[in-house]
Amino acid sequence: MPTTPQNMEEHLALFEQACRAAGLRVTHQRLQVYRQLALLDTHPTAEILHQELRKKIPTISLDTVYRTLATFAAHGLINKVETIESQARFEVALMRHHHLICSSCKTIMDFQWQSVDDALLPSEVSAWGRIDTRSVVVYGICHTCLQQTPLPGK
């Protein structure tokens, strides 16, 4: 769920506000990391973000990107996306949504599914404790990959 360049200014203003509210200093690097992540809807890895960011801030280091992402995630400003891969992926935390993952090209797409968001959870789940979030992950093969390989992997 990215931000269009038009909304970016107000989006960043809100982000700055959230940072201050969380007691986080608003640095150039932090603003740019957030901005870059908000621009992308590709759920990038820290390394991909770093590559992009170096075009604007040639001296930014990969560990700053990691540290910044961890800080943002700890404050709920962004989400670390659950996957079965070794490299972590990130997204800005905005609208509630779910994920569609292509098992072949590993692309992650967002989608909304209101009926599941609203559905009552099984009673055993409610009885388990306090529920905070629910997220659906759908796996499959996207059209692009289906066309490229006649017999795509499971």
Place this chain on the structure above:
Amino acid sequence: MPTTPQNMEEHLALFEQACRAAGLRVTHQRLQVYRQLALLDTHPTAEILHQELRKKIPTISLDTVYRTLATFAAHGLINKVETIESQARFEVALMRHHHLICSSCKTIMDFQWQSVDDALLPSEVSAWGRIDTRSVVVYGICHTCLQQTPLPGK
């Protein structure tokens, strides 16, 4: 979704059959790795499995556990569970189910949710490509953790 010791024999027999069907050799280590995983409903990491396995096979190496789990997962005999943590967790692939994760103690519980299994996916998802699986991950704080900390983390 573990196996009770009573069902274990037939479960292992089915597993052996599946291995042979997949062209995998049935070794002592593989049988024990699968057996141990089937006994646990805790979605263990490779390292935890390794610790358990050494009680029965003192010489089994951690890399064999990793390799074995990767092989099983590649053949769909077990599942690698998606989490946002760095260490991978595993489970035997049996009944369709979903996961409940405690953000505090990181325990993973299984639950079933038939209505979501049966629900029609949004049309944009069906249009995206071929869908193979869907899985719900619910995050919250379990009762045990709720009782231990008066103000548990988000």
Place this chain on the structure above:
DNA sequence: TTACTTGCAAAGCCTTTGCAGTAAA
């Protein structure tokens, strides 16, 4: 000025790989 951030470099942790010996088929 003070405390938080950054960049650098190094370390850490989890996982994978090459190789020679071993065992399943």
Place this chain on the structure above:
DNA sequence: TTTACTGCAAAGGCTTTGCAAGTAA
């Protein structure tokens, strides 16, 4: 006997951390 699998050790990849310099407040 043939070829896959295992154990060992080492390497690899992703991420985190200590420290001194830099910078937001």
